[in-house]
Amino acid sequence: MSSLENGLKILTHFSKERPVLRVGEVCRELDIPKSSASRLLKTLSEFGLVEREAGDAGYVLGVQALALADCFVAARSLLSMVNASIDELVSEFQFVGYVAVLSGADIIILRAKSGSYPLRLVHAVGRRMPALPTALGVTLLARQTDEQILTALDGKLDGDEARENALARIEETRRTGVFNLFDGMRSGVSAVGAAVCDPARHENISFSISYPSDAVDEPLLKRMRARVREEALRIGKGVGDPFWSDPSRGVEMS
Numbered sequence: 001m002s003s004l005e006n007g008l009k010i011l012t013h014f015s016k017e018r019p020v021l022r023v024g025e026v027c028r029e030l031d032i033p034k035s036s037a038s039r040l041l042k043t044l045s046e047f048g049l050v051e052r053e054a055g056d057a058g059y060v061l062g063v064q065a066l067a068l069a070d071c072f073v074a075a076r077s078l079l080s081m082v083n084a085s086i087d088e089l090v091s092e093f094q095f096v097g098y099v100a101v102l103s104g105a106d107i108i109i110l111r112a113k114s115g116s117y118p119l120r121l122v123h124a125v126g127r128r129m130p131a132l133p134t135a136l137g138v139t140l141l142a143r144q145t146d147e148q149i150l151t152a153l154d155g156k157l158d159g160d161e162a163r164e165n166a167l168a169r170i171e172e173t174r175r176t177g178v179f180n181l182f183d184g185m186r187s188g189v190s191a192v193g194a195a196v197c198d199p200a201r202h203e204n205i206s207f208s209i210s211y212p213s214d215a216v217d218e219p220l221l222k223r224m225r226a227r228v229r230e231e232a233l234r235i236g237k238g239v240g241d242p243f244w245s246d247p248s249r250g251v252e253m254s
Contacts, residue, residue, distance in 0.1 A: 003065065006030055007040050011049060014061050021050075022058040041220050060146070078239055079199040083111055085231040090115045093224060097212040102140040102204060107131045117215065122189075132156065132166055135181040135193030136206040143195060143243070144202055150198040159212060167233075178229045180221070188213050192224050194232035198239040207231075230241050 010026055010040035026037040041059050044050040048064030109127045131137025141149050157163045169176040173179040178194045193208030209224060216236035236244020
């Protein structure tokens with residue numbers, strides 16, 4: 001076995017249950033001489049992958065191992081996965097894709113991507129705007145309780161009818177997982193969106209495809225809804241989102 005293989009094998013022996021490795025343990029488990037084990041650990045320490053524990057009790061993982069772990073996590077963060085999904089959806093349908101987070105009664109646009117269809121980007125990255133009636137906002141609000149929603153929207157809803165309409169939209173989103181906004185903030189522009197949550201990081205992110213209402217017929221809209229939902233389902237299951245991890249979410253309810 002090569003020195004590289006032995007060095008990598010040493011790294012695989014670290015775990016939460018076993019944070020410290022001693023030279024003798026490496027010798028026994030890799031069946032190599034003490035001089036070889038010491039040399040391998042010294043090389044790994046020179047590259048920051050391991051470091052000596054205080055008191056020379058053994059070796060622990062080093063800062064470079066943490067940097068590599070951070071790269072791994074970052075590449076699999078909720079935002080990175082949602083960004084990849086938006087790229088796929090925009091490439092497939094050629095409309096405009098958005099990504100947003102909720103901030104009180106508003107959303108903040110994190111990503112905006114244009115397709116080849118001549119629909120101008122309306123919402124710039126960093127823009128703050130009312131959550132209602134956007135597809136991005138409705139899908140994020142749907143992750144909160146009615147009480148939380150009404151508290152956040154206090155003063156934003158004009159009367160009982162507006163409040164009931166808002167809650168009806170949110171309840172529909174909870175039922176299906178996606179929300180369609182027809183002729184929303186701009187006349188003639190509609191959107192279909194969904195939201196995903198990473199419970200471990202307490203992150204909630206929504207994404208949507210915005211399109212000219214007259215450019216999409218019913219079969220295409222159905223396909224767009226299915227694809228948006230499919231992406232949300234895939235991401236949600238991947239991060240342990242309780243909503244999308246529910247077995248009943250496998251097929252959209254009619």
